[in-house]
Amino acid sequence: xxxxxxxxxxxxxxxxxxxxxxxxxxxxxxxxxxxxxxxxxxxxxxxxxxxxxxxxxxxxxxxxxxxxxxxxxxxxxxxxxxxxxxxxxxxxxxxxxxxxxxxx
Amino acid sequence: xxxxxxxxxxxxxxxxxxxxxxxxxxxxxxxxxxxxxxxxxxxxxxxxxxxxxxxxxxxxxxxxxxxxxxxxxxxxxxxxxxxxxxxxxxxxxxxxxxxxxxxxxxxxxxxxxxxxxxxxxxxxxxxxxxxxxxxxxxxxxxxxxxxxxxxxxxxxxxxxxxxxxxxxxxxxxxxxxxxxxxxxxxxxxxxxxxxxxxxxxxxxxxxxxxxxxxxxxxxxxxxxxxxxxxxxxxxxxxxxxxxxxxxxxxxxxxxxxxxxxxxxxxxxxxxxxxxxxxxxxxxxxxxxxxxxxxxxxxxxxxxxxxxxxxxxxxxxxxxxxxxxxxxxxxxxxxxxxxxxxxxxxxxxxxxxxxxxxxxxxxxxxxxxxxxxxxxxxxxxxxxxxxxxxxxxxxxxxxxxxxxxxxxxxxxxxxxxxxxxxxxxxxxxxxxxxxxxxxxxxxxxxxxxxxxxxxxxxxxxxxxxxxxxxxxxxxxxxxxxxxxxxxxxx
Numbered sequence: 012x013x014x015x016x017x018x019x020x021x022x023x024x025x026x027x028x029x030x031x032x033x034x035x036x037x038x039x040x041x042x043x044x045x046x047x048x049x050x051x052x053x054x055x056x057x058x059x060x061x062x063x064x065x066x067x068x069x070x071x072x073x074x075x076x077x078x079x080x081x082x083x084x085x086x087x088x089x090x091x092x093x094x095x096x097x098x099x100x101x102x103x104x105x106x107x108x109x110x111x112x113x114x115x
Numbered sequence: 116x117x118x119x120x121x122x123x124x125x126x127x128x129x130x131x132x133x134x135x136x137x138x139x140x141x142x143x144x145x146x147x148x149x150x151x152x153x154x155x156x157x158x159x160x161x162x163x164x165x166x167x168x169x170x171x172x173x174x175x176x177x178x179x180x181x182x183x184x185x186x187x188x189x190x191x192x193x194x195x196x197x198x199x200x201x202x203x204x205x206x207x208x209x210x211x212x213x214x215x216x217x218x219x220x221x222x223x224x225x226x227x228x229x230x231x232x233x234x235x236x237x238x239x240x241x242x243x244x245x246x247x248x249x250x251x252x253x254x255x256x257x258x259x260x261x262x263x264x265x266x267x268x269x270x271x272x273x274x275x276x277x278x279x280x281x282x283x284x285x286x287x288x289x290x291x292x293x294x295x296x297x298x299x300x301x302x303x304x305x306x307x308x309x310x311x312x313x314x315x316x317x318x319x320x321x322x323x324x325x326x327x328x329x330x331x332x333x334x335x336x337x338x339x340x341x342x343x344x345x346x347x348x349x350x351x352x353x354x355x356x357x358x359x360x361x362x363x364x365x366x367x368x369x370x371x372x373x374x375x376x377x378x379x380x381x382x383x384x385x386x387x388x389x390x391x392x393x394x395x396x397x398x399x400x401x402x403x404x405x406x407x408x409x410x411x412x413x414x415x416x417x418x419x420x421x422x423x424x425x426x427x428x429x430x431x432x433x434x435x436x437x438x439x440x441x442x443x444x445x446x447x448x449x450x451x452x453x454x455x456x457x458x459x460x461x462x463x464x465x466x467x468x469x470x471x472x473x474x475x476x477x478x479x480x481x482x483x484x485x486x487x488x489x490x491x492x493x494x495x496x497x498x499x500x501x502x503x504x505x506x507x508x509x510x511x512x513x514x515x516x517x518x519x520x521x522x523x524x525x526x527x528x529x530x531x532x533x534x535x536x537x538x539x540x541x542x543x544x545x546x547x548x549x550x551x552x553x554x555x556x557x558x559x560x561x562x563x564x565x566x567x568x569x570x571x572x573x574x575x576x577x578x579x580x581x582x583x584x585x586x587x588x589x590x591x592x593x594x595x596x597x598x599x600x601x602x603x604x
Binding site: 019022026033039042043049052053056057061064066071072075076079082083086089090093094097106107108109 | 251252255256259263266267270274276277279280281282283284286287290291293294295297298300301302304305308309310356359360
């Protein structure tokens with residue numbers, strides 16, 4: 012029997028994977044994908060809670076999250092492409108054009 | 116199944132609707148006006164958006180004069196009370212000033228795309244909606260309407276890798292904070308059964324949900340999302356890089372608009388919901404406030420880049436504001452509203468000053484570039500002195516009054532230790548503000564040059580006058596802030 016708790020735990024695991032991916036991966040595109048995982052885990056949580064509460068507003072929220080996620084991906088990919096066109100960088104560690112305190 | 120149409124009062128949203136319509140019209144016509152080969156194209160867009168902002172501001176005032184204390188519409192998602200009208204006025208002023216200081220700047224830096232101004236307009240609409248949102252759903256959507264144009268604007272200048280890097284950093288961290296925010300919203304929804312802030316408050320009053328780990332985790336995630344947008348420690352890492360990489364007018368717009376808008380939604384969340392849950396979150400926010408003040412001020416000491424210096428200074432100012440948020444009383448919220456007004460005017464003045472001294476394709480961003488300017492441009496230097504004194508909190512400027520009321524409100528609520536730390540931190544801040552001042556009046560580096568940038572000069576003068584006015588006669592605006600804060604309670 013699959014209960015609400017199972018969905019919530021699954022969503023939490025997906026969220027953790029997404030968070031971990033953003034923090035550890037170095038490729039710009041993979042970081043973007045990890046962020047999408049985080050947003051999708053929120054979707055799953057919303058739908059699971061909405062089903063168990065018998066409330067519709069929790070079903071509406073994920074639709075908006077998906078729309079916004081699509082917009083974010085569009086902008087994010089555009090930014091990544093312009094970076095790659097200018098500097099052939101696809102690794103986040105290459106993005107060091109600014110330094111905090113100029114030493115020496 | 117019967118479908119009930121929610122009551123929709125479009126008139127309450129008239130300022131936002133005007134801005135959206137104008138922005139979409141500009142989107143349609145900007146290829147005709149602001150193409151690669153036209154010279155005046157972007158300027159037309161700037162003037163059109165200024166007119167739209169003025170219209171929105173006037174309508175905003177009219178809604179405030181209407182006498183109706185509160186309009187709640189869109190199924191409880193949007194509330195137009197005096198609090199949201201105050202914040203709408205603030206972000207409209209911020210956007211209008213940012214557009215005025217852009218006029219000369221975009222000529223100097225070869226920005227020809229007409230999209231520049233309409234992205235500012237879209238972002239302004241998001242900020243305005245954010246102040247009016249009373250539902251986690253509308254807060255989330257307006258947060259994104261505000262942020263996505265800013266991601267683009269930060270990376271707007273061509274062939275500038277610093278801008279690209281800043282844009283990507285802001286985008287990826289902003290997206291992560293959005294993810295954290297919506298996950299928190301989902302958890303709060305599951306625990307309280309609704310996403311409406313007022314309904315969450317009812318659920319909290321009905322049963323002590325704040326012992327519920329799901330609610331605790333959810334509200335912690337929501338707070339983290341807000342803290343990211345207002346750049347409080349430990350979510351501040353993006354601020355110096357993004358401020359440095361972005362164009363100066365955009366830095367000005369971000370440093371005031373985004374912060375004010377995010378704070379408006381944060382204040383609403385705190386006053387509606389968190390204040391009910393007792394002291395569970397006070398310790399965490401106190402730690403954040405102390406860390407923000409200490410780190411912001413001490414990191415600013417070592418900066419020689421002015422954009423980074425003011426980025427850290429803005430982080431420090433968020434720290435002072437958070438102290439009043441912890442108190443969360445009527446007078447504390449009123450003092451935050453008043454403080455934000457001063458902060459916005461002063462910061463816009465400072466960035467207008469930096470734009471005034473920017474040369475072609477070369478922003479005035481190093482502290483050495485200011486050396487000796489005080490002798491060749493004494494009036495501008497005096498204005499800059501007023502802004503710096505205001506940020507440091509020295510009378511008779513507005514910054515002093517703002518800090519005074521902020522700290523009084525915090526002491527009244529019994530947060531004396533936090534105020535003592537804040538006073539020490541703002542004492543430290545005097546050092547780096549005066550360092551800028553010293554370099555303006557450095558001897559022997561007299562530079563004679565003719566600078567013509569009437570737009571930036573105008574903004575500098577207006578901001579300087581308002582800063583002094585708020586410091587000498589703050590009465591009217593304090594009353595206004597009190598009235599607006601009262602509508603939340």
